[in-house]
Amino acid sequence: MRTYNLTVFDQAGKNLLDESFEAPSDEEAKKIGQARLDDEGYNEYTHRCVNPEAKLILFHR
Numbered sequence: 001m002r003t004y005n006l007t008v009f010d011q012a013g014k015n016l017l018d019e020s021f022e023a024p025s026d027e028e029a030k031k032i033g034q035a036r037l038d039d040e041g042y043n044e045y046t047h048r049c050v051n052p053e054a055k056l057i058l059f060h061r
Contacts, residue, residue, distance in 0.1 A: 004029040004057070006036060008047040017042060026057045033058045 001022040008017035017040060023029035033049040049058035 002029070002052050004033065004049055004051055006033045006047070006049045006058075008037070008040075008042045008045050010045060016045060017047075026051055026055075030057050 001024055003020050003022055005020050006017065007015065010016055017036075019036075021029070021032055021036075023032050029049065029051065037043050037047060043060070045060070047058070047060050048056055051057055
């Protein structure tokens with residue numbers, strides 16, 4: 001398993017969510033991250049999810 005980081009910000013730059021989770025692949029992490037955003041209602045906020053190499057796998061501005 002690999003560790004991914006999901007971060008969400010509001011328009012003022014305040015950090016609304018900053019958490020890590022484990023997934024076996026980038027594709028699975030993208031699904032998990034998107035589900036977490038859906039659960040919290042953060043789809044329209046600026047967010048990013050990065051893999052352990054800091055590559056963006058999910059991003060919205």
